[in-house]
Amino acid sequence: MTTPCSSASSRPVAGAPFRLIINGYGRIGRCYLRALHEAGISNEFEVVAINEPANLAGIAYLTRFDSTHGRFPAPVTAGDACLLIDGKPIAVTHATTPEAVDWRAYEPDLVIECSGRYGSRAELQRFLAAGCPRLLLSHPGNGADDVDATIVYGINHESLEGSERLVSNASCTTNAAVPVLDLLQREFGIEQALLTTLHSAMNDQPLIDGYHHPDLRRTRSAMQSIIPVSTGLARGIERLLPSLAGRVQAKAIRVPTHNVSAIDMVLTLSRDIDGREVNRLLRAAAEGCYRHLIAYSDEPHASIDFNHDPHSAIVDGAQTRMVGPRMLNLMVWFDNEWGFASRMVDVTRCWLTRMRAARLRLSLN
Ligand SMILES: NC(=O)c1ccc[n+]([C@@H]2O[C@H](COP(=O)([O-])OP(=O)(O)OC[C@H]3O[C@@H](n4cnc5c(N)ncnc54)[C@H](OP(=O)(O)O)[C@@H]3O)[C@@H](O)[C@H]2O)c1
Numbered sequence: 341m342t343t344p345c346s347s348a349s350s351r352p353v354a355g356a357p358f359r360l361i362i363n364g365y366g367r368i369g370r371c372y373l374r375a376l377h378e379a380g381i382s383n384e385f386e387v388v389a390i391n392e393p394a395n396l397a398g399i400a401y402l403t404r405f406d407s408t409h410g411r412f413p414a415p416v417t418a419g420d421a422c423l424l425i426d427g428k429p430i431a432v433t434h435a436t437t438p439e440a441v442d443w444r445a446y447e448p449d450l451v452i453e454c455s456g457r458y459g460s461r462a463e464l465q466r467f468l469a470a471g472c473p474r475l476l477l478s479h480p481g482n483g484a485d486d487v488d489a490t491i492v493y494g495i496n497h498e499s500l501e502g503s504e505r506l507v508s509n510a511s512c513t514t515n516a517a518v519p520v521l522d523l524l525q526r527e528f529g530i531e532q533a534l535l536t537t538l539h540s541a542m543n544d545q546p547l548i549d550g551y552h553h554p555d556l557r558r559t560r561s562a563m564q565s566i567i568p569v570s571t572g573l574a575r576g577i578e579r580l581l582p583s584l585a586g587r588v589q590a591k592a593i594r595v596p597t598h599n600v601s602a603i604d605m606v607l608t609l610s611r612d613i614d615g616r617e618v619n620r621l622l623r624a625a626a627e628g629c630y631r632h633l634i635a636y637s638d639e640p641h642a643s644i645d646f647n648h649d650p651h652s653a654i655v656d657g658a659q660t661r662m663v664g665p666r667m668l669n670l671m672v673w674f675d676n677e678w679g680f681a682s683r684m685v686d687v688t689r690c691w692l693t694r695m696r697a698a699r700l701r702l703s704l705n
Contacts (some may be wrong), residue, residue: 357386358692361439361448364455365392366543370403371681372452374412374516375650377425379685380657388446388505389431390423396432399466408599409648409678443471449692452684454478460544461486465507474695476688477508478680480572484579487504491523491549492518492653493581494633500687502694509684512538513592514576516653517603519633524668527621529610531666534574535590539601540643540676545594567594599677600643603655605670612665613674619657632686649675650682 360376363371369392376385392399403425405411414426422429435441436457438604443451451472458464459482467475481487488504491497492515500507509515524530534670545550545562546552552559557567571592578585619638626636635649638657646654652674659671 344662355696356380357384357593358449358688358696359388360688361387361389361391361443361446361451361644362387363391363441363451363453363467363481364457364478365390365399366454367677368681369452369454371403371409371677372454372478372684373425373680374406374409375678375685377412377414379682381685381689384689385431388448391433391435391441393434395434396421396423398542399432404703407698418680419561421584429511429643434588436538438467438470438472441470445465449473449695450688451477453474459486461506461588463489468505469571474505474691475507476684476691477506479508480514480579481506481508481513481575490576490579491687491691492652493690494519494630494684495522495580495592497687497690500691500694502664502691502696502698504691506580507687507691508552509687510580511573511676512676512680513539513571513574513601513603515680515683516672517573517582517605519630520605520655520670520672521577521584521607522620523621523625523630525581525583528613530584530616531587531610532609533577533588533608534606534703535588535593536576536593536604537571537573537590537601538604539592540597541594542598560593563596569594576658597643599675600646600649601674601676602643603672605668605672607668607670609666609668613662613668615660615662615668618668618670619655623657643673646673646675647675648678650672650679651675652679652683 396418400423403412404416417424419429422431433441453475456479487506487508490508490510492510495518541562545558548561557569569592571590573590574588577588623636626634633652635651635654654673656671661669
């Protein structure tokens with residue numbers, strides 16, 4: 341395990357800008373492009389193409405105006421088969437299969453897979469066979485074996501060697517839960533963990549009831565109900581923190597808000613503690629090495645307060661509770677779109693920097 345303080349990816353990238361393609365330009369695809377733009381690192385990265393089935397006018401419109409994150413902070417227009425951001429063109433294609441895009445023509449270093457439509461290694465290999473050099477997924481894939489590495493930035497990004505071809509950025513919830521659980525596990529020990537995610541609505545739910553999804557509950561109106569859905573969170577946590585294997589369970593409940601989610605954590609700790617110790621630990625992490633990933637607050641918050649917050653997790657210290665000396669209840673907020681997209685940018689930077697360094701070493705040998 342490494343801490344964000346030892347991050348190689350905070351160093352600037354030497355050489356020509358890395359060339360990126362975004363496949364699937366929905367909520368996360370658009371947040372990713374915007375997070376790159378807002379991070380002010382456009383000298384290091386160039387988004388050279390977007391592949392998205394929607395038409396160009398719609399792509400330009402939803403880049404420019406976003407109901408959740410507001411207007412794009414630069415001029416956006418539609419050009420000739422391209423999106424223009426601040427006058428700079430990004431080619432746009434509208435294919436629905438990896439084979440239908442001439443990836444090599446764009447000479448990409450990395451394709452950011454944000455369609456969520458490809459989960460197995462066989463499906464992901466189709467991109468590599470069609471000319472993509474490497475893929476960063478905005479989801480966990482079907483299982484750990486379907487990707488070369490699953491990265492939660494701040495926890496295991498230092499394990500990236502640069503030679504991987506299929507890397508998953510895990511899920512937004514895993515990115516929120518793992519840094520907090522890792523700190524608690526190391527400081528107090530965790531015997532059991534039950535996590536309930538209260539997740540805002542997503543585009544895999546209809547606005548009103550409709551035949552839309554194989555998960556029957558996801559056919560119900562997103563705006564009318566609190567809807568329990570299946571989640572791979574427990575397995576996702578165990579993938580990153582193997583010391584918790586067999587001791588984590590999770591539930592996910594979709595709620596009728598448009599963005600920002602929360603995790604209600606119930607943990608049995610390995611030793612007696614005082615709840616104030618937990619808050620002290622998490623506040624110190626948020627003010628220290630983990631400040632890029634974790635924030636801490638004990639103000640009286642509602643979820644909307646964290647819209648467009650780039651942290652992976654915001655600990656709500658006012659909600660910390662103890663039942664006896666070992667059962668801890670914690671509440672953690674996260675912007676499931678912006679926080680996650682910001683971590684995808686971090687992983688992109690770290691991975692490609694290492695890829696370039698590995699190439700340089702090879703050429704010097
Ligand atoms: N939203 C979040 O908070 C969040 C957070 C973390 C991770 N994720 C994960 O990220 C993935 C995308 O989620 P999202 O919320 O961004 O979904 P989304 O808004 O539905 O975006 C997906 C986009 O990909 C397009 N698409 C569909 N098939 C495609 C194909 N074959 N090739 C290229 N593009 C294709 C979709 O077009 P159509 O609409 O026409 O199908 C849509 O515009 C999912 O796996 C999700 O679990 C989401």
